[in-house]
Amino acid sequence: MMNGPIDIQLKSIQQKLQQLLKQYQTVQKENAQLKKEAEKQKIIINSKTEQIELLQQKLDAVQVGVNNWSDDEKINLQKRIDTYLKEIDKCLSLLNAE
Template identity: 55%
Template sequence: MVNLEQQIKSIQDKLQQLLKQQTLLQKENQQLKKELEKQTALAEEKQGLVLSLQQQVDVVKMGSGSLNEAEKAALSKRIDGYLKEIDQCLALLNT
């Protein structure tokens, strides 16, 4: 009977340890999720800044007339993409 009680006690102790470990892992997981959200937001912000700066560079190049053929084609393609997005937004608004 004593052996059975010792086994039950051992199982209870192990269960308590597992519960503590689970709690710690859940806290760590929450912290990592928050950090991931922060880093994702920061990356999106940086990407927006890069896009804005690229647009400014394009405007300056257009104003100075120093675009080569490849840059003109890339700019035209980007403008076409913007127009397609605008058309899609307008289509969604009209439905």
């Protein structure tokens, strides 16, 4: 008779251990998935950081180039742009007239 309650307790402990083991395995799988996702995000962040750095370098180069222009060069560029815009407007007018 003494074995009866002990057997019941042992079975209860075994069931609880099995539940804990299943929970542990589930958590391990979830952890592995989260680690993979974190690694993917890290790679994306590194890529975006590199893109930002390249764009910043390009922006810096453009700003340095424009800042080194004389006032005459800037005025000439503005005149060329205005001329191009007028030509574009003429072309659009001709296209709309047809």
